[in-house]
Each structure stands twice: as structure tokens, then as C-alpha cells.
Amino acid sequence: MSARSSEAASAGCADCPARPIAQLERLGIHVEDGDYVVALAGNPNTGKSTVFNALTGLRQHTGNWPGKTVTRAEGGFQYAGKRFKLVDLPGTYSLLATSPDEEVARDFLLFGQPDVAVVVLDATRLERNLNLALQVMEITPRAVVCLNLMDEARRHGLAIDDRRLARDLGVPVVPTEARARRGLEALLSAIHDVAAGRAACRERRLPSEPPGFKEAVDHLAGLVQRAYPRLPNARWVAVRLLDGDERIIQAVRTGEWGFSDAAASPGLPPLAT
Amino acid sequence: MLASAQRLRWRIGRDFHDRLVEAVYSESARLADRAVAWPGRKPRFDWDRAVDRIVTSRRWGFPLMVLLFAVVFWITISGANVPSGWLSWLLVDQGAGWLRSVAVEWGVPGWIRGLTVDGVYLATAWVVSVMLPPMAIFFPMFTLLEDFGYLPRVAFNLDGLFRRAGAHGKQSLSMMMGFGCNAAGVVATRIIDSPRERLIAMLTNNFALCNGRWPTQILVASLFLGTQAPAWLAGTVSSMAVVGVVLLGVALSLVASWLLSRTVLEGQVSTFSLELPPYRPPRLWQTLYTSFVDRTVYVLWRAVVFAAPAGAVIWLVANVEAGGQSVAAWIAGALDPIGHLIGLNGVILLAYIIAIPANEIVIPTVLMLTVLTSGLTGVGAGAGVMFELESPANTLAVLEAGGWTVLTGVNLMLFSLLHNPCSTTLYTIYKESGSWRWAALAALLPLGMGFLATLLVAQIWRLAS
Numbered sequence: 001m002s003a004r005s006s007e008a009a010s011a012g013c014a015d016c017p018a019r020p021i022a023q024l025e026r027l028g029i030h031v032e033d034g035d036y037v038v039a040l041a042g043n044p045n046t047g048k049s050t051v052f053n054a055l056t057g058l059r060q061h062t063g064n065w066p067g068k069t070v071t072r073a074e075g076g077f078q079y080a081g082k083r084f085k086l087v088d089l090p091g092t093y094s095l096l097a098t099s100p101d102e103e104v105a106r107d108f109l110l111f112g113q114p115d116v117a118v119v120v121l122d123a124t125r126l127e128r129n130l131n132l133a134l135q136v137m138e139i140t141p142r143a144v145v146c147l148n149l150m151d152e153a154r155r156h157g158l159a160i161d162d163r164r165l166a167r168d169l170g171v172p173v174v175p176t177e178a179r180a181r182r183g184l185e186a187l188l189s190a191i192h193d194v195a196a197g198r199a200a201c202r203e204r205r206l207p208s209e210p211p212g213f214k215e216a217v218d219h220l221a222g223l224v225q226r227a228y229p230r231l232p233n234a235r236w237v238a239v240r241l242l243d244g245d246e247r248i249i250q251a252v253r254t255g256e257w258g259f260s261d262a263a264a265s266p267g268l269p270p271l272a273t
Numbered sequence: 274m275l276a277s278a279q280r281l282r283w284r285i286g287r288d289f290h291d292r293l294v295e296a297v298y299s300e301s302a303r304l305a306d307r308a309v310a311w312p313g314r315k316p317r318f319d320w321d322r323a324v325d326r327i328v329t330s331r332r333w334g335f336p337l338m339v340l341l342f343a344v345v346f347w348i349t350i351s352g353a354n355v356p357s358g359w360l361s362w363l364l365v366d367q368g369a370g371w372l373r374s375v376a377v378e379w380g381v382p383g384w385i386r387g388l389t390v391d392g393v394y395l396a397t398a399w400v401v402s403v404m405l406p407p408m409a410i411f412f413p414m415f416t417l418l419e420d421f422g423y424l425p426r427v428a429f430n431l432d433g434l435f436r437r438a439g440a441h442g443k444q445s446l447s448m449m450m451g452f453g454c455n456a457a458g459v460v461a462t463r464i465i466d467s468p469r470e471r472l473i474a475m476l477t478n479n480f481a482l483c484n485g486r487w488p489t490q491i492l493v494a495s496l497f498l499g500t501q502a503p504a505w506l507a508g509t510v511s512s513m514a515v516v517g518v519v520l521l522g523v524a525l526s527l528v529a530s531w532l533l534s535r536t537v538l539e540g541q542v543s544t545f546s547l548e549l550p551p552y553r554p555p556r557l558w559q560t561l562y563t564s565f566v567d568r569t570v571y572v573l574w575r576a577v578v579f580a581a582p583a584g585a586v587i588w589l590v591a592n593v594e595a596g597g598q599s600v601a602a603w604i605a606g607a608l609d610p611i612g613h614l615i616g617l618n619g620v621i622l623l624a625y626i627i628a629i630p631a632n633e634i635v636i637p638t639v640l641m642l643t644v645l646t647s648g649l650t651g652v653g654a655g656a657g658v659m660f661e662l663e664s665p666a667n668t669l670a671v672l673e674a675g676g677w678t679v680l681t682g683v684n685l686m687l688f689s690l691l692h693n694p695c696s697t698t699l700y701t702i703y704k705e706s707g708s709w710r711w712a713a714l715a716a717l718l719p720l721g722m723g724f725l726a727t728l729l730v731a732q733i734w735r736l737a738s
């Protein structure tokens with residue numbers, strides 16, 4: 001893991017935007033039979049769609065505007081001989097599912113079972129952006145943090161210790177400037193490492209848990225797991241149930257996601273086009 | 274399982290949710306604090322702040338916004354004239370003429386030739402040539418403003434106004450988009466999360482005068498209002514009249530939002546946090562490409578799909594005869610009493626019915642029907658063939674032969690603002706809301722207001738004169 005971020009931090013030839021990224025083949029929308037599924041999450045205005053376009057060679061509209069990407073966009077790329085399917089989720093501030101965007105993003109992370117979740121952060125607004133990263137990591141620890149807009153951060157006089165952040169979070173952190181295509185190679189190799197299980201990601205727990213919380217979650221998670229053996233993250237569902245999340249309660253009641261039976265890839269709910 | 278969750282929730286405590294959220298927030302703060310350092314001082318001058326202080330200020334925010342959009346519309350309308358002329362020459366003049374001669378050569382029966390070339394092809398070609406250039410200019414400019422970061426500031430400026438009308442602040446943006454094309458404006462309401470407020474935005478989008486109606490407004494204003502003023506004032510008077518109609522549309526969209534939010538779409542105004550993103554230089558070529566593909570081609574395709582069958586209908590009503598008179602003449606005659614009551618005439622109402630696919634073809638249809646029903650000779654291109662005249666004076670002569678007065682002109686301007694959206698927009702509303710009932714309401718609401726407004730004006734006008 002630490003090898004990853006030091007590579008990312010190295011400047012010079014490897015980060016030159018003029019140099020084509022070795023081993024990367026942009027596949028556009030041709031994403032059938034990918035080896036890995038990568039979800040791309042992030043707040044609005046973090047350059048998430050720019051990252052998506054840079055990796056896939058597509059021209060998904062990059063708008064600095066909440067609600068731009070109401071439907072997910074999919075694209076593909078090939079890196080180091082593996083085919084990756086990249087799913088661009090709507091930009092959201094949280095995963096509490098208070099809006100359709102958040103619901104789409106959350107459902108995909110939970111039930112789309114991505115191999116890697118890339119969280120794009122705005123380096124100039126790290127504190128607020130980390131909220132989303134932490135929420136994503138509650139659902140899946142197989143995450144890569146893409147610290148984007150590093151150029152703007154520098155202009156604002158910020159210095160960000162990405163190695164320390166990576167240590168604290170327990171997942172790879174890659175500084176990038178997606179507009180100038182800097183740092184994408186390091187991002188790709190971090191994604192590859194996490195997807196192949198080569199980078200160890202630490203599971204995180206809430207720092208301060210109320211008394212009786214752990215027992216309650218363990219008990220509920222056991223029930224959830226028994227009822228829906230295919231569910232990827234029973235613990236997270238248990239926490240949401242404890243929280244009284246209406247959406248999750250409803251989903252459990254109706255079994256609407258179909259994770260109790262053989263429905264292999266539930267994907268995303270259909271949206272109006 | 275749910276029961277057990279319920280029980281456990283009580284045991285853990287009710288502030289559990291807040292504690293969960295708080296835990297995430299404090300953890301973010303802690304991590305960010307550890308990772309971020311401020312070695313350099315802040316730059317001396319913060320451009321974003323400085324620009325924001327002007328464009329969102331109480332005093333300058335509004336005038337700047339109006340000015341900016343006036344420039345955008347001016348560029349759109351004046352810039353579209355030339356390419357529209359080319360396309361019209363290529364598709365309408367040359368294309369239709371060529372197709373006609375090919376049909377004659379092949380010995381295609383006259384009625385098939387009329388139906389396909391003069392009806393279907395001409396309507397489609399007309400829609401493409403008048404819709405494509407303005408959209409290809411307006412949408413990229415709009416997208417550039419969006420990418421630059423100005424549009425969130427517009428929403429910020431107008432939020433208070435729309436909130437008082439029971440609508441969502443972001444409705445201002447779908448409305449702005451509606452000035453380009455209502456169908457695109459309806460799609461743009463996707464940025465509104467709350468379904469209730471999104472419906473309000475969809476139903477009232479039609480009050481934004483779309484690109485297809487600007488030329489009608491400008492033509493009628495200069496023919497009937499400009500000519501009332503002394504020559505040196507004519508231009509000013511007619512443009513003021515058009516601006517007045519646009520502002521009336523904005524005001525009525527607020528009134529309609531207010532009405533809807535107090536009747537069928539009653540509910541709480543949802544709060545939303547709007548981030549004012551940093552200004553970023555737009556990426557020009559990518560913007561041009563995406564706005565063209567995502568918006569222009571999308572809208573144009575839908576318009577073409579509706580224009581083709583309508584072209585056939587327009588040709589048929591003008592050419593199918595019953596009892597020595599064309600169907601068009603019968604219907605126009607039947608609609609005349611209603612038309613007269615509201616200061617219009619049967620021809621105009623019929624034109625608005627059969628030219629429902631696109632507001633752009635209303636005036637050509639009106640001209641064709643006027644010539645057909647008033648028995649003028651030597652003008653136009655034959656029954657069921659839409660046309661436009663080069664000189665405004667000739668257009669005025671045709672319309673006056675059809676019995677038009679200043680009142681007709683004024684009320685046509687009102688009715689052009691206040692009538693059902695074009696079929697492309699209605700279909701989009703149906704697709705976006707998933708219900709024909711909302712689409713029907715979107716058609717009936719402005720139509721009702723249009724009848725009421727024109728009726729009032731006509732009665733007062735007749736009393737006064």
C-alpha cells in the first residue's frame with residue numbers, strides 16, 4: 001500500500017501529460033465481459049466525469065452541477081492486460097439516500113458488487129469530501145481514493161499529505177489532476193492492485209460506538225445474513241436497519257433487490273431516459 | 274428481523290442517527306486536519322470571491338443576469354438567420370423542387386406526390402432548417418455558461434423569487450433552458466430532486482418563450498405594432514412588445530407555479546443546499562460536441578418524428594374536399610366564431626391545431642391557410658404547401674386580406690405565448706413524468722390561460738373602440 005502512494009507522489013516524466021499512459025487501452029462503451037467492475041463515486045464538482053472520460057475515452061458531459069449525471073454512465077478500459085468496466089455514479093454528497101441520485105449511487109455500491117470503488121475527492125475541500133469517502137468505505141473497504149484537483153489545491157496554498165491520509169484511511173490515496181491527465185497512471189495501477197487483491201484495504205469501524213451497539217449490529221447482521229445469504233455486506237444493512245432507514249426497511253420487507261435468490265446482478269433501478 | 278431491529282433501536286437510543294452522522298463528520302474533520310497543511314499564505318486576490326460578490330449582489334445580480342441572457346438570445350436569433358437561410362434554400366427551395374421533378378419524371382400520381390413531397394418532406398425540411406441553427410447556437414452557449422459556473426449563481430439569485438411561488442430555486446435554470454427549447458427545458462428539470470417541485474417546473478416550462486416562438490413574436494410585433502408607431506420608433510416599439518411578452522411569460526410561470534403549489538401539487542418547499550462551484554474555464558470543443566449530441570440532435574430528432582406525420586395532415590386538410598370546399602376551410606369556418614370571440618380567427622386556431630409538432634411552422638401554415646380560405650390568387654405555392662414571403666409588406670397584405678387587425682396581432686402574440694406546448698414537449702413531459710394526465714394538464718393549463726387572456730383583451734378592445 002505504501003509503495004503505491006510513493007509511486008503516486010513521484011513527479012517528472014511519469015506524470016507528464018504528453019506521455020501516453022503505458023498499458024492503457026481506452027475501450028469506450030465496449031465493456032462486455034470485463035474482468036473487473038469499478039464504481040466511480042464522488043461529490044459533485046470534483047472532476048469525477050473528467051476522470052471517467054480520461055480513462056474510457058468517452059465524452060460524458062462534465063458538468064459542475066448537482067444532478068448532472070442522473071443515470072449512470074458506463075465505459076471500459078483495458079489496463080495491464082485486464083478489462084475493467086467503469087461505472088460513473090451520480091455525484092452525491094452522502095449515501096444516506098435522501099435523493100434519487102444518492103439512491104442510485106448507494107444501490108450500485110451495495111448490490112452491483114463492484115470490485116473497486118474509486119472515490120474522487122476535491123483536494124481543496126477535503127473535509128467535506130471525506131464524508132462521502134468514509135460512507136463509501138462503510139459499504140465496501142475495497143476503495144481507492146482519488147485526490148483530484150491537486151493543481152487547484154496548490155493554487156490555494158494547500159499542501160496535502162496523501163501518504164498520511166492513506167495510512168489513516170487504510171486504502172490507497174492517489175493525487176491527480178484529471179484535467180491535465182496527471183496522476184492517472186498511478187490511479188490505474190492502484191485500481192488494478194485493489195481489484196487483484198494485491199493492495200490490502202483495512203476495514204474501518206466507527207470511532208465511537210454507543211454502548212450495546214456492537215452486540216446489536218452483530219445480532220442483526222446474523223439475521224440479515226441468514227435471510228439473504230447472497231447479500232455482500234450484511235453488517236452495513238444491519239446498521240442501516242438500526243438507524244431506521246426507510247428505504248432499506250422497505251427493501252428488506254419486499255426483498256425487492258432480489259438478493260435472496262439467484263438474481264445474480266441486480267444492477268441499477270431503471271430511470272427515465 | 275424488522276421487529277428485532279425495531280426493538281434494538283429503542284435500546285440503543287433515539288439519538289443514534291445523529292451520532293452516526295456526527296461520527297462520520299468528526300472523523301472527516303480529524304482526518305482532513307491531519308492531512309492538510311497550509312504552508313503558503315492565501316493568494317492575495319481571490320478571483321472567485323470577487324466575481325461572486327458582483328454577480329450575486331442584490332444590486333447588480335439581476336441586471337447582469339438579464340443583460341447576459343439578452344446577449345445570448347440576441348446572438349442566437351441574429352446568428353441563426355444566415356444558416357437558417359442556407360438550410361431553407363437547400364432543403365426547402367432546392368430539395369422540394371428536385372423531389373417534385375423526380376416524382377413527375379417517374380410518373381408518381383399527383384396526390385401521392387403532394388402528400389409525400391409537399392406534405393411530409395416539406396414540413397420536415399422546414400422544421401430542420403428553422404430549428405437546427407438556433408439550437409446549435411443556443412445550447413452550446415448555455416452549456417458554456419453552465420461549465421463556467423455561472424448558472425448556479427443564476428439559481429442563487431432567483432431562488433427567493435421561486436421559493437415564494439412555492440417552486441424550487443433550480444426551476445429558474447430549467448426555465449432559462451426553456452427559452453431555448455421547452456422540450457430541453459423539461460428534460461433539464463431532472464436537476465430538481467423533489468418530484469412535486471419537478472412537476473411544477475415541467476408544467477410551467479412552456480411559459481418560457483421558446484426559440485420556435487421568437488420569430489412569430491418578432492414578425493407579428495413588427496407587422497402590426499411597429500407600423501402603428503412613427504417610423505423612427507417602429508423598431509423600438511416592436512422589440513419592447515416582444516420583451517413585454519417574454520416578461521409576461523416569466524411572471525405567469527411564477528403565478529402558475531404558485532397556483533399549482535397551492536392546488537394539485539400542494540406540499541412543503543424542499544430545502545436544498547446549492548454549492549457555488551469555483552469558476553473554471555470551460556472546455557470549448559468538448560462542450561460544443563456534447564451539447565450538440567446531447568441536446569440539439571436529441572430535440573431535433575423528436576421534432577422531426579412529429580413533423581413528418583403533421584406535414585401529411587396539413588397537406589390533407591388543405592386538399593381533401595367535401596361539398597365543394599376543402600376540409601381546412603370547413604374546420605376554419607367552424608372555428609371562426611370561437612376565434613372571433615377571442616380576437617383571433619378560425620385559420621389561426623386551425624393552424625395551431627395542425628402545426629402542433631413545432632411552433633416554427635405555425636406562421637407558414639397560417640399563411641397557406643389564409644390564402645386557401647380567402648381565395649387570394651397569385652400568392653403562395655398551392656393548397657397544402659407551406660410558404661413564407663420575402664417581404665413583410667406582402668405578408669401584411671395577405672394577412673389583411675384574411676381579415677387581420679391590430680387586435681388580431683396583439684392576441685396572436687398572447688396566444689403564441691399562452692397555448693399548449695408543441696407535441697415534442699408534450700411527449701417529453703409524458704416520458705419524464707410517466708403519465709398522460711400530467712402531460713394533459715401541461716397542455717390545458719396554458720391553453721386555458723391563453724383563452725382567458727385573449728378573451729379579456731378582445732372584449733376590452735372592442736368596448737374601447
